[in-house]
Amino acid sequence: MNASGWALVLSTFLASAVETVEAFTIVLAVGITRGWRSTMLGALAALGALAVLVLVFGPALLTVPIDVLQLVVGALLLIFGLQWLRKAILRASGLKAIHDEVAIFAKEAAEARELPPSDPRAFDAYAFSLSFKGVFLEGLEVVFIVLTFGAIHGSIPLAAVGAAAAVVVVLIAGLIVRAPLSRVPENTLKFIVGVMLTAFGLFWGVEGAGVSWPGNDAALPVIVLVTAAAALGATVALKRRPVHEHDGATA
Amino acid sequence: MSAVRGFLIFLYDFVVGDDWRMSVAVIVGLAVTWGLAAQGLNLWWLLPIFVAVGLGISLRRARAAARRLPPT
Numbered sequence: 517m518n519a520s521g522w523a524l525v526l527s528t529f530l531a532s533a534v535e536t537v538e539a540f541t542i543v544l545a546v547g548i549t550r551g552w553r554s555t556m557l558g559a560l561a562a563l564g565a566l567a568v569l570v571l572v573f574g575p576a577l578l579t580v581p582i583d584v585l586q587l588v589v590g591a592l593l594l595i596f597g598l599q600w601l602r603k604a605i606l607r608a609s610g611l612k613a614i615h616d617e618v619a620i621f622a623k624e625a626a627e628a629r630e631l632p633p634s635d636p637r638a639f640d641a642y643a644f645s646l647s648f649k650g651v652f653l654e655g656l657e658v659v660f661i662v663l664t665f666g667a668i669h670g671s672i673p674l675a676a677v678g679a680a681a682a683v684v685v686v687l688i689a690g691l692i693v694r695a696p697l698s699r700v701p702e703n704t705l706k707f708i709v710g711v712m713l714t715a716f717g718l719f720w721g722v723e724g725a726g727v728s729w730p731g732n733d734a735a736l737p738v739i740v741l742v743t744a745a746a747a748l749g750a751t752v753a754l755k756r757r758p759v760h761e762h763d764g765a766t767a
Numbered sequence: 768m769s770a771v772r773g774f775l776i777f778l779y780d781f782v783v784g785d786d787w788r789m790s791v792a793v794i795v796g797l798a799v800t801w802g803l804a805a806q807g808l809n810l811w812w813l814l815p816i817f818v819a820v821g822l823g824i825s826l827r828r829a830r831a832a833a834r835r836l837p838p839t
Contacts, residue, residue, distance in 0.1 A: 587801070591794065594793045594818065595789065595790045595793050596782065598793070598818065598821070599784035602829070606826070611830060714818070717793075718818065721793075721797050722811050725804050725814070726801060726805065727809050727810060728811065739815075742815075750826055754830060
């Protein structure tokens with residue numbers, strides 16, 4: 517596997533790890549308070565639906581001409597990556613609340629406890645739908661990254677392997693800890709993924725627009741480094757001029 | 768109809784997210800780069816400038832919004 521392939525696997529692994537940690541918190545809170553049967557069914561159904569999306573849209577994307585794919589995927593990755601990067605910079609600089617898995621776990625569990633307890637032998641629609649929604653919505657971002665990164669590399673299975681490996685690693689860690697994975701440096705991972713998505717989006721967007729980078733493929737690592745340096749610079753600049761605590765958003 | 772509207776809102780939130788200005792910077796940057804490339808100009812540095820400016824403006828606005836909130 518070449519450097520580009522490793523970057524593909526690393527990007528999908530990290531993005532999937534972040535989203536799996538968030539989905540795990542929801543599933544854990546619902547499972548503990550409402551019972552595991554319906555909760556696990558919801559999570560498995562969501563994983564199945566996400567796999568179907570990859571299987572349906574993956575082959576279709578591979579039929580799109582590469583220059584069109586580069587332009588469209590470059591634009592989407594850039595827009596998407598900038599969202600991740602902006603959020604990570606604001607969190608790292610203290611302008612946005614850090615994603616707190618323990619607080620989210622407590623909130624989800626409290627909401628689930630407010631409803632009447634369900635019969636453990638019966639199907640619990642609330643647990644199923646909450647678990648399904650949590651896993652599906654968190655997983656959609658991963659599917660998007662797997663499809664776009666994978667399609668442009670011509671290897672959606674390789675991208676999917678990176679994402680699936682993260683799910684396995686996070687689940688093993690979750691089974692060992694049996695608590696929200698609050699020690700995972702989510703914002704650092706989000707920062708790295710944001711840098712990768714933005715850099716790859718820049719590279720492919722410019723190539724798709726019919727322009728060549730100096731050095732062609734050799735420009736990519738430079739774009740990654742410059743993007744990372746600019747993002748770190750923005751974080752430092754925002755930290756130097758602190759404002760009081762604020763918004764409390766955790767999305 | 769409400770399901771379609773709901774899906775469109777979800778799609779907007781999913782792709783565009785918190786600040787549409789960054790998306791506009793990306794789309795305008797790509798369109799200008801593409802248009803100039805069609806005239807034979809190889810301006811690879813143009814899109815990164817649009818992106819840097821778009822992100823910079825968005826971060827400044829977020830910081831200004833944080834300033835306006837009362838201390839906790």
